[in-house]
Amino acid sequence: MFFPHYKFNINKMNFDLSDTQKTILEKTRAFALKEIAPFAAQWDREEHIPRQQIQKYADAGFFGITIPEKYGGKGRSTLDAILIIEEVSRHCGISGRLIVDHNFGAVMTILNFGTEEQRRRVLPAVCKGQMLMSIGMTEPEAGSALTDLTSSAREEKDHYVLNGKKHWITGAGEREYTLVYARFGQIPGPKGIGAILVDMDMPGFNYAGRIPSLGVRGVQEGILEFQEMKVPKENLVVPPGSAFGNLMSAYNGQRVGASAVALGIARGAFDFAKQYADNRNQFGKKITDFQTIQFKLADMAIELDAAKLLIYRAASHAKQGITNRYESSVAKVYASEMALRVASEAIQLCGAQGYSRKLPLERMFRDVRCFTLAGGSAEMQRLGIASSILGRSLPQYSKS
């Protein structure tokens, strides 16, 4: 064993797909080719994915894949969810992200740490596509330094009073609920942070607009403001105290899901570029007859395979959707950086055509750019990996 404190079970390293998984994959592929691929460029251009389309994902069983059947989900494994996300993302990254958001993140937090009443109230509605969810952590002055967040939840009788501002919230302004991370009382640092489920239709909430951005444009990133907003106490999902670790552990799965989106987009770019290059003639022969081009394809395939193994490892070790921090961060850093390289190389293989808006590669190139930032930057993931290697926490500074 390489790291003494890191339990790695080599017996679980079997990635042969079961017959059921092969069927899931085939069905997802057929669905994606018919219902997603033809429209991905349009959603990017219009910077919007219609709600009816999102409903199709719920109807296809793509939301709550790992949620137990008693809460309306499919009760399947995290790896099954990852297979679906990767396959969908080959054609459309924003669709992959939507599926991630309704399988991991807020959903996993409620499943693992919410009350039974919350599970029964929220999860079936999420699985049916009736309740779309965001996760609200980041603030203008608390990005990587999340434990400096200042949004506050003040306890009063039967409710909390929420004040603060969140930005870069995926799906903001379009989703029914946000799991908001806030500071409860005056307790500084991670111990004061808890999470509360906020209905975006209630008074005191203001949607302060969209943040125009480089890629994944079909789903918006936006700004949320809360002013003296009353949130019922029964919406408290994770109380403050020592629960910040729970919040972060529930988020590890989101990172693996995001890695699968990056992998899927990169695979889509690779498949496209391979086919293009194999049909492009220069100097009187296919460009794939030149060794330089062959080696580019080989290097891209090596990187895609490596990312896939890291992601599948993290997914296959998940317990109730919660993945190991080290494995999740390793997968996220590698997949997000690999996807940037592969998407860029795919453009190179297609020459100027690859750079044009006629081909999907420029969209894929823009779409993969977010993954070294969203869900915790690559630098912060490396910090977590280093912390696992050294076997101790690595505080960056102590403001609070």
Ligand SMILES: Cc1cc2nc3c(=O)[nH]c(=O)nc-3n(C[C@H](O)[C@H](O)[C@H](O)COP(=O)(O)OP(=O)(O)OC[C@H]3O[C@@H](n4cnc5c(N)ncnc54)[C@H](O)[C@@H]3O)c2cc1C
């Ligand atoms: C497309 C997209 C979607 C997102 N969706 C959501 C969402 O749904 N919900 C949500 O809450 N947030 C979301 N975010 C926000 C995201 O989590 C943050 O952008 C991320 O945590 C980084 O925070 P920041 O942008 O404030 O960067 P900063 O924290 O300001 O960091 C700037 C740079 O400095 C580096 N850095 C900071 N501190 C250190 C350090 N100690 N050592 C080394 N390097 C350091 C960072 O890695 C980064 O490269 C999203 C972001 C994007 C781009």
